[in-house]
Amino acid sequence: MIVSIDDRSTDLMAEPAKKKIIWVEDDKLIGALLTKKLIAAGFDIFCALNGHDAFEAMKAMLPAIPDLVMVDLVLPDMNGFEILEKVGADPRYASVPKLILSNIDSAADHKRAEEVGAKKFIVKALSSLDDIVKEVKAQVG
Numbered sequence: 266m267i268v269s270i271d272d273r274s275t276d277l278m279a280e281p282a283k284k285k286i287i288w289v290e291d292d293k294l295i296g297a298l299l300t301k302k303l304i305a306a307g308f309d310i311f312c313a314l315n316g317h318d319a320f321e322a323m324k325a326m327l328p329a330i331p332d333l334v335m336v337d338l339v340l341p342d343m344n345g346f347e348i349l350e351k352v353g354a355d356p357r358y359a360s361v362p363k364l365i366l367s368n369i370d371s372a373a374d375h376k377r378a379e380e381v382g383a384k385k386f387i388v389k390a391l392s393s394l395d396d397i398v399k400e401v402k403a404q405v406g
Contacts, residue, residue: 283309284332284405289319289348290366291340295389302394303401316343320351323358331361332405338367338374349381362404366397 286303290296291314300310311326313319323331334352336345345365352358363383367374370388378386385400392400 283307285309285311285326285329286333286335286401286405287319287322287331288312288366289314289316289334289336289340289345291315291337299394299397302398306398306402308401308405315341316348316351319348327357330357333362333364333401334358335364335366335401338365338369346377346381349383353382364400364404 284307286308288296288300288303288310290299290312293314296312296314300312303310311319311322311331313322319334319336334349336348338345340348345367349363349365352361352363363381365378365383365386366389367386368389370391375386384404387397387400389397
């Protein structure tokens with residue numbers, strides 16, 4: 266809200282802060298398509314190609330923290346489970362919702378997702394971009 270000292274008027278139409286999403290995806294095409302959709306839906310997206318870049322982005326945004334961490338499982342430097350374990354172990358990020366977006370779909374992976382605190386496991390091949398955006402909105406409120 267903007268307050269003018271001179272006339273004490275307020276701007277009630279001030280734009281609310283955008284929700285910040287850290288997204289770790291090494292497929293550049295999927296990354297570009299979904300990033301475009303999420304930006305159009307009003308999110309700030311920090312898309313990283315690997316775990317190292319994701320943690321660098323999280324450090325760079327401090328003192329702000331992301332509103333959601335979304336990961337693929339198969340990544341070049343560490344897998345998505347390892348990233349979510351590290352996120353959950355850091356007190357600054359422990360309460361941040363976590364979402365897995367992957368084409369791997371096994372019962373063991375779903376169980377492991379629960380163990381690392383993922384709130385949702387989305388199979389890319391079975392979901393439209395619009396479905397993914399709806400789920401992201403549901404996770405960040």
